[in-house]
Amino acid sequence: MKKYGVEKSEEEWKELLTPEEYYVLRQKGTERPHTGALNLHFENGDYHCKGCKAKLFESEHKFESGCGWPSFDEAVEGAIEYIRDTSHGMVRTETVCANCGGHLGHVFNDGPRKTTGQRYCINSLSIDFDASKNQ
Numbered sequence: 564m565k566k567y568g569v570e571k572s573e574e575e576w577k578e579l580l581t582p583e584e585y586y587v588l589r590q591k592g593t594e595r596p597h598t599g600a601l602n603l604h605f606e607n608g609d610y611h612c613k614g615c616k617a618k619l620f621e622s623e624h625k626f627e628s629g630c631g632w633p634s635f636d637e638a639v640e641g642a643i644e645y646i647r648d649t650s651h652g653m654v655r656t657e658t659v660c661a662n663c664g665g666h667l668g669h670v671f672n673d674g675p676r677k678t679t680g681q682r683y684c685i686n687s688l689s690i691d692f693d694a695s696k697n698q
Contacts, residue, residue: 569615569663580614587688588614588665591657596631599687603627608694610635610685615663617642619690620683628675628682633690635683636674643683645670658683665689 571579576589586592601610610620610633619642620635628634641661648657648669658667667689674682 565664567660567662567664569617571663576614584613584688587686588667591666592686593668594632594686594688599632601633601687601690601692602631604633604692606692606694608692610690611693612660612663612665612667613689613691614665615660616691617660617662619643619660619667620685626675628684630682630684632668633685633687634674635685636679636681638683643667643670658685660689 573589577585580588583594587594605622605625607622609618609622611618618639620638624635624637626634626636644659644661644664646657646659648655655669658670659665660667668683668685671682671684672680674680
C-alpha cells in the first residue's frame, strides 16, 4: 500500500470526517449530482482537501460544466495523484489527494475551457473553500 505524507488509521479518519465525507474520501464514494455545497460556488479563493487541508485547486480554474459536481480545468501542480479506475464497467482516471490519498473524484478529457481540455469532476464533500487569499 502506498505511503502518503498524512497517514491516519481508519478510526482517526472517522473521528475527523463526517460519515458522508468519510464515505467519499476514504471509501471512494460519490455524492449525488447537484447536491454539493461547492458545485455552483464561484468566489475567489483556493480549494483544499477536506482530509488534510492540502491546496488542490484555485478558483480561476473552476467552471460550470453542468455535470452536477464542482469542475476545474487545472489542479495545483503535484497536488493530485492519478489512478486508473476500471470500476462500473468503464475506464476512467480517479483523482486522489497526493498528500493523504483521499478520493476526490475523476478527471476527464472533455473540458471546454482554456488549453488543458480537462474537466476535474470533484465531490464537494472532499474539498473545503478558503477565501483568505482575497483578504
